[in-house]
């Protein structure tokens with residue numbers, strides 16, 4: 698990793714990641730919509746809405762070799778909410794897909810923040826969990842494409858459980874700070890892991906979720 702762009706770097710995991718990457722000596726550009734937050738980060742920044750039609754064009758000349766797609770949208774709602782689902786699909790699926798496709802021929806590493814919530818359907822974050830399921834499968838498909846097509850891009854999926862950010866307030870179970878999340882991610886990136894669980898013990902929950910029979914999962918009070 699030589700020159701890194703982090704999309705979704707204004708707050709939470711992305712912000713902690715930028716600070717740690719810079720502290721480790723990596724040249725890192727922080728991007729997001731809220732300019733005031735970017736200004737407090739300092740260094741090289743880019744004000745960018747990932748859903749803008751020209752978003753990919755705007756990063757094309759930055760000469761990056763690593764793109765971290767950490768931008769995400771998701772809100773818990775007691776009842777399905779079409780507007781929120783649409784927003785999750787815009788950010789977590791459609792914009793993600795455009796950057797992931799571009800990275801195949803323009804980057805050495807493409808890293809995307811998916812979620813443990815993407816493994817099974819969840820009742821109060823239905824659109825979000827479905828959008829992250831898309832991301833998990835798409836990243837696996839891109840990894841296969843890069844390998845079998847002998848393309849140089851390495852696709853790395855981040856799988857956070859709960860992280861203590863605006864988005865991670867649903868539970869305190871095994872919840873870590875954004876700084877701890879950043880440490881786990883940087884360690885995983887340096888080790889070139891294909892899937893990084895944040896924190897590593899969430900791998901166990903991921904395995905259990907995948908193995909649980911449908912009837913049992915539907916009965917469990919997981920929201």
Ligand SMILES: NC(=O)c1ccc[n+]([C@@H]2O[C@H](COP(=O)([O-])OP(=O)(O)OC[C@H]3O[C@@H](n4cnc5c(N)ncnc54)[C@H](OP(=O)(O)O)[C@@H]3O)[C@@H](O)[C@H]2O)c1
Pocket residue numbers: 704705706707708709710711728729730731734745746747748767768769770771788810811812813814856857858859860861862863864865866
């Ligand atoms: N916290 C958790 O427990 C948890 C668990 C699993 C996965 N995740 C994933 O981790 C990632 C980071 O979330 P977080 O927990 O750190 O929450 P956060 O603090 O709310 O961060 C979300 C980031 O996404 C950016 N973003 C959202 N829409 C954007 C857009 N249209 N264009 C550009 N940037 C956009 C936001 O920047 P601006 O609003 O300034 O644009 C912000 O920097 C997300 O993908 C989330 O789904 C979080």
